[in-house]
Amino acid sequence: MPTITVNDDRQTFPDPITVADLLTRLGKDARKLAVEVNRAVVPRTEHAARRLADGDAVEIVTLVGGGSGPPADAPLKVGPFTFQSRLFTGTGKYTAYDLMGQCMAASGCEVTTVAVRRERLIDKDGRSILDFLDLKKLTILPNTAGCFSADDAIRHARLARELLTNLENPGARWVKLECLADKRTLLPDPIDTLKATEQLVKDGFTVLVYTSDDPVLAKRLKEAGAASVMPAGSPIGSGQGVLNPNNIRICLEYLKENDPDYPVIVDAGVGTASDVSAAMELGCDGVLLNTAIASARDPLRMAWAMRYATDAGRLAYLAGRIPKRLYANASSPTEGMIAGSGPK
Numbered sequence: 001m002p003t004i005t006v007n008d009d010r011q012t013f014p015d016p017i018t019v020a021d022l023l024t025r026l027g028k029d030a031r032k033l034a035v036e037v038n039r040a041v042v043p044r045t046e047h048a049a050r051r052l053a054d055g056d057a058v059e060i061v062t063l064v065g066g067g068s069g070p071p072a073d074a075p076l077k078v079g080p081f082t083f084q085s086r087l088f089t090g091t092g093k094y095t096a097y098d099l100m101g102q103c104m105a106a107s108g109c110e111v112t113t114v115a116v117r118r119e120r121l122i123d124k125d126g127r128s129i130l131d132f133l134d135l136k137k138l139t140i141l142p143n144t145a146g147c148f149s150a151d152d153a154i155r156h157a158r159l160a161r162e163l164l165t166n167l168e169n170p171g172a173r174w175v176k177l178e179c180l181a182d183k184r185t186l187l188p189d190p191i192d193t194l195k196a197t198e199q200l201v202k203d204g205f206t207v208l209v210y211t212s213d214d215p216v217l218a219k220r221l222k223e224a225g226a227a228s229v230m231p232a233g234s235p236i237g238s239g240q241g242v243l244n245p246n247n248i249r250i251c252l253e254y255l256k257e258n259d260p261d262y263p264v265i266v267d268a269g270v271g272t273a274s275d276v277s278a279a280m281e282l283g284c285d286g287v288l289l290n291t292a293i294a295s296a297r298d299p300l301r302m303a304w305a306m307r308y309a310t311d312a313g314r315l316a317y318l319a320g321r322i323p324k325r326l327y328a329n330a331s332s333p334t335e336g337m338i339a340g341s342g343p344k
Contacts, residue, residue, distance in 0.1 A: 002054035013052070020047040022058065034061050073318060076286055078263045079174060079206035079227035081139065083110045086280070087310040088141065088265065090290025091115075094299070097132040103293055104138065106303035113143040113176055113288070116160040130167070140164055140171035141208070144178045148189070150196035153179050157200055174206035174227070176267075176288075186236040190217050194224060201225035210267050213247035219254045222262070229255055230267035230288065233279060237291040239271030242279050252283050272302075273309035280313025281321070 003012045006022070013022065019042055023030050035042045036059040042050050052058065076083045088111045094100040104112060114129060133140070142160030147153040157175040164172035179196050181189040188211050200207045201224060208228040209221050218229045231251050234240035242248060248266070255262050265286040266279040276287050287310060296302035 002052060002056070004052055004054070005057045007058070007060055017052050018048055019050045019052065019058075022052065023047065023060075026060075028060065032062055035059070036061070073314065074261075076263060077261065078208065078265075081170070081174065081206070083139075085110045085307075085310070086286035086314060087276075087306060088113065088286060088288035089293065089303075089306075090143075090288070091129060091133070092145075092290050093294035097127065097129060099299060100129075100294070101132045101134075103299050103303040104133070106300055106307065107293065108307045110137070111139050111141050113141045113145075113290070115143045115145040116156045116163070135167060135169050140167075140169050141174065141176050142171060143176045144196075146180070147178060148180050148182075148192075150179055150192040150199070153177055153192070153196045154199050154203075157205060158203070161205070173204075174208065175200060176208045176210065176230070178210045187232075188212055190214070193217075194220060197221055197224045197226050208265070213244050213251060215247060215250040215254050218251045222255055228263040228265055228285075230265045232268040233266045233275065234269030236268040237295075238269050239292065240269055241271055241275035242266065242269070242282070245278070245282055248279070248282050248284065256283075273305040276306055276309040277313035277316070280310060281316050283317055286310075 001012050002015055002017065003010055004017075004022075005011075006026075013025070019035055019037065020030070023033070023035070030044050030047060035044075035047065037050065037052065038057055039059075076086050085108050087107055087109050089104060089107050089109045090113045091100055092115070094103070112133065114133075142157065142164060144153040144156040147156055157177070160175060161172050177193065177196055177200065179189050179192040181187050190212070193209060193211060194217070197207055197209055206227045207225065208230055209226045210230050210232065211217055211221060213231040213233075218231060221229050229251070231248060233242040233248070252264055255264050263285040264283075265288055266284045267288040270276055270279065270287060270289050270292050272292060275292070276289070279287050289306065293299050293302045293306060
């Protein structure tokens with residue numbers, strides 16, 4: 001009875017025994033294996049003829065890998081609203097309403113912002129932007145863009161509620177609040193932003209607030225009743241991406257303390273798909289963008305890119321990145337190495 005070493009495990013088998021017999025006794029499928037006897041590969045076609053003798057060393061190898069499906073993810077919830085897509089888009093700067101509609105569909109968004117101003121609702125041909133938005137699929141997020149005081153922002157929000165109530169769109173219940181400080185930077189005025197938030201919350205609005213990446217102001221806005229705080233990645237339309245990820249991290253820490261499901265959405269400044277992924281990988285719950293798609297060389301392709309980037313960044317955040325290391329760390333398992341291999 002020959003004693004044969006199989007993958008470094010010495011075993012005794014009846015004589016005679018072939019490679020095919022060995023695999024059968026071990027319950028192995030020859031189609032999924034490669035076999036080596038005494039460091040010489042034995043092709044599958046020769047398994048039945050190749051007899052094993054006492055002292056032979058047999059290596060049986062297969063392919064190994066890993067991976068499983070992504071973990072289940074809860075939908076995005078903002079106040080009373082629930083969405084599957086975590087990408088919010090805007091409607092400005094498109095060369096044509098038709099293209100805007102195509103990009104909305106490609107992005108997979110369920111929410112799009114519309115500014116409550118005549119020049120954004122009606123074009124030079126007298127067409128309404130609302131005619132090019134699928135109001136059965138999209139929730140309109142009215143935006144107080146261009147407002148430079150709390151009073152103006154509150155006025156625009158109330159007009160938007162009336163308009164969307166008439167259209168029977170659920171967006172009548174909420175508003176994206178912007179109170180800008182100046183036209184050059186388009187940065188928010190922190191005092192008027194906080195003032196407008198407090199009043200709109202009293203008015204019964206679900207308020208999503210555009211703000212800077214100041215963690216203290218973000219915390220104050222949440223305390224004032226904001227349903228979502230939306231820190232800027234960088235100035236509106238600048239395409240610079242997330243300039244201060246550390247501040248965004250602190251905002252997330254402050255806003256989600258004892259409230260992990262509180263939605264934090266990066267608003268403004270992203271320029272391309274990697275910026276979106278970076279924001280999502282920080283742990284943000286969503287991204288709102290407009291210029292990055294509308295002003296791209298090919299807006300439709302960019303809309304698809306932003307859709308995939310949002311999903312990829314979210315999955316990467318949920319998965320948890322590996323730690324950064326100074327030296328290499330082998331990705332293939334070292335257990336089960338073929339005998340004799342290794343550095344010299």
